[in-house]
């Protein structure tokens with residue numbers, strides 16, 4: 001069902017990874033993503049995959065849970081795989097009519113698939129191991145130097161907090177509305193594209209009405225409690241780097257060095 | 267038509283850290299003409315149970331036989347099931363979506379593939395059955411109606427499908443006393459007219475005691491007890507243990523009994539209570 005979507009979800013835990021400062025995790029994830037794009041050979045992926053595997057093992061998030069999160073993007077994955085496999089010219093391995101698979105195509109296809117999988121698992125580790133609230137706190141702190149040039153760091157963070165907070169609510173709401181319309185005989189699974197697009201109306205209209213209602217209630221509740229943006233707000237838990245955060249930075253630097261050296265040599 | 271539920275088990279999010287046993291070995295039956303009440307503390311699994319009855323949720327094990335068909339078997343036509351079983355969700359007014367009331371009520375019958383005349387006739391009948399005036403309301407936007415009116419339109423949307431079993435999940439939640447009474451009177455009227463099975467979930471014990479022929483009590487997914495209102499509300503301690511109260515009249519006469527008035531045990535309605543108290547006073551005066 002629609003609730004199976006795990007991308008962007010938090011997996012409760014108490015591992016070292018969970019307890020790291022959110023800023024460390026955000027920076028680490030960004031670097032990891034950049035590196036995935038720098039790497040241009042399979043050995044580099046092996047190193048990155050190994051490090052990611054170590055992080056997953058330490059975080060104690062079950063692998064099955066993470067893999068399940070890949071399901072919704074399976075189609076995109078297969079699509080890029082097929083596109084690469086059939087579209088790239090080179091040494092032909094197999095041909096049938098106008099369809100052909102080339103060695104270069106196959107290599108690129110596998111390469112891109114690994115890159116995508118690493119990318120998605122790597123970035124989902126960030127949200128799996130970080131409470132949405134500390135995630136946005138971290139983003140706010142990282143963005144705060146840019147306040148001087150007029151970037152509304154607090155407002156951006158608040159918007160993200162609210163968005164993250166309401167994803168499960170809206171999913172639940174969608175699930176409920178879908179079931180209610182199904183109970184009235186609505187059919188979302190069969191029929192041609194136009195029919196299916198039309199069958200979305202009975203879901204989307206109530207969903208939008210709900211979303212606006214929720215937004216209005218929330219705005220009212222915030223105003224009733226005198227919310228007025230980030231000025232002069234203090235926080236209960238001040239963020240401070242601890243020993244484990246410096247250790248994480250050290251490991252990250254090491255990882256960075258290995259990847260750079262590796263891509264220079266090979 | 268009869269409903270037979272056997273050893274129903276449902277687990278949400280199986281294999282996830284949030285895994286939850288929502289229904290644990292539930293069995294019961296319901297016969298034609300019966301009004302069945304389901305009561306239980308919030309989160310006890312009532313809504314989960316109802317969603318199984320028209321195939322929206324699939325059980326992890328167990329059977330649901332409705333009118334001779336086991337609807338848990340693969341390959342059973344869902345359209346056929348939903349034609350027979352009408353389910354009105356909790357807060358059904360949030361599912362209205364059409365431009366006009368008449369169009370919204372017509373959504374269900376249209377999905378059944380009926381002819382236009384048949385649809386029009388059913389829509390008119392359903393709207394009048396829920397106590398609204400067809401001519402004045404049919405062209406209004408459902409979003410401009412009051413809460414109670416919206417609720418009735420939503421219920422009409424299911425009634426118009428003429429289900430053989432009508433299931434209502436807390437149809438009076440959040441309504442004012444007048445709308446509450448009206449909606450229940452309407453449910454009673456529909457039930458009486460069709461003579462079908464009606465299943466009603468409610469947190470209001472007085473309503474359940476008054477309306478239902480049979481009551482099913484569930485707590486954390488388990489069936490606690492089942493029987494007539496008289497049988498169920500006699501088990502005061504058992505109900506209290508699962509966080510449920512007696513109907514106010516019953517509570518009142520129970521406390522009179524505790525203070526030494528000789529009344530019959532388990533009185534479920536006000537007239538009966540008045541008779542008993544009057545009889546007691548007369549006996550005492552002699």
Ligand SMILES: Nc1ncnc2c1ncn2[C@@H]1O[C@H](COP(=O)(O)OP(=O)(O)OP(=O)(O)O)[C@@H](O)[C@H]1O
Pocket residue numbers: 278279286288306307308309310311312313314315356
């Ligand atoms: N879609 C779902 N996914 C996961 N868990 C769920 C889902 N729906 C309900 N639950 C859980 O199953 C249990 C039973 O829920 P259910 O909605 O059936 O209770 P209920 O008796 O209808 O409560 P209420 O009186 O509040 O409506 C609850 O603990 C709830 O948290």
Ligand SMILES: [Mg+2]
Pocket residue numbers: 312313314356435
């Ligand atoms: Mg419920």
